[in-house]
Amino acid sequence: MHEYEATPDENTKVEKSMARQSQHASAGCAKAACCRMRQAFKQKLIEIVPALQGRVYDVQPPSQTAEEPYAVMALGEEIWKSSWAGYRQVVRIKLYAGQAGLAQADVWANALIAGLHREPVTGQGEDTSAFTPHYLGVRDAEKLDTVTGKAYRTLRFGVYVPETEGSSAIPTNGAAQPDEWLAALTRWTQKQLGETWLVYANAWPAQPGRHAVLWRLSGCETRMAGASMYELRKRFIGHIIAPDSAEENRAASALVEGFATQIQLPLDQDKGRYMSTDEASADLQADAILDGQLRLTLVQRRMRPAEEAALIRRVEIHPVLK
Incomplete structure (x- = not known):
């Protein structure tokens, strides 16, 4: 540490x-x-x-x-x-x-x-x-x-x-809501690990529980993917705590394998919006509270918004006089 x-x-x-x-x-x-x-x-x-x-x-x-x-x-x-x-x-x-x-x-x-x-x-x-x-x-x-x-x-x-001493790390109405991708990631993690695990976003609560996962956004960037498209990439760090390191390692391995088997994670299924896993890794020797064992990069391709331009109403061609 x-x-x-x-x-x-x-x-x-x-x-x-x-x-x-x-x-x-x-x-x-x-x-x-x-x-x-x-x-x-x-x-x-x-x-x-x-x-x-x-x-x-x-x-x-x-x-x-x-x-x-x-x-x-x-x-x-x-x-x-x-x-x-x-x-x-x-x-x-x-x-x-x-x-x-x-x-x-x-x-x-x-x-x-x-x-x-x-x-x-x-x-x-x-x-x-x-x-x-x-x-x-x-x-x-x-x-x-x-x-x-x-x-x-x-x-x-x-x-x-934690800073959230005396309150919950889960946002309530009127509080700052987590990043859209982060919220989707916590839902997916909860589904993967089951009800015995608690999953949080952004910061640890005062009483996280014996089996808990914390995801936080660590960085983001954009990359050009063509004339009309670009990639939005976000990097996340995952922290896993359990009564012993063996349970932490099993949970970390299960999540990394889950990212490999399910390449696309649902962001908004009703609207057909997904994010793709670009890279997922686990450092099982990392400090669970401070550093986090998981490193994850998610990617989404988006269309570049069309720019408005003046319409051409008429074209006249004049002969070249010699």
């Missing part, structure tokens, strides 16, 4: 200004989600490791002599990633096993990774919001607290908080 870095090119000043406005608009949503996220994480930690009941602290334990075992949870860097993924909130967890030793901390760490990685973390009571953590790994898994002299095991998770 790559961190966001602004380029110094003068030509990107307007682009960066628009990005900052978008970041500021969704900052309030990200902060509101952090409060719910903190409580939901604590509940999930205790559910996975019952020995931590009443011993999960924020940032640091209440005193240096706190009775072990216990865990310390802190929200780390909050980084803007993209318009379709939003922010990535890092959550750090430190496990202090005490006399049980780091071997016991390793057992708890493995249980937490298995129970949190790609698994929905849902709040209790009236809080029905859900977050899906992704284990990010750490440079130094084991460290010594220089203040207390206690050894601890570190875990690091990332949670994506």
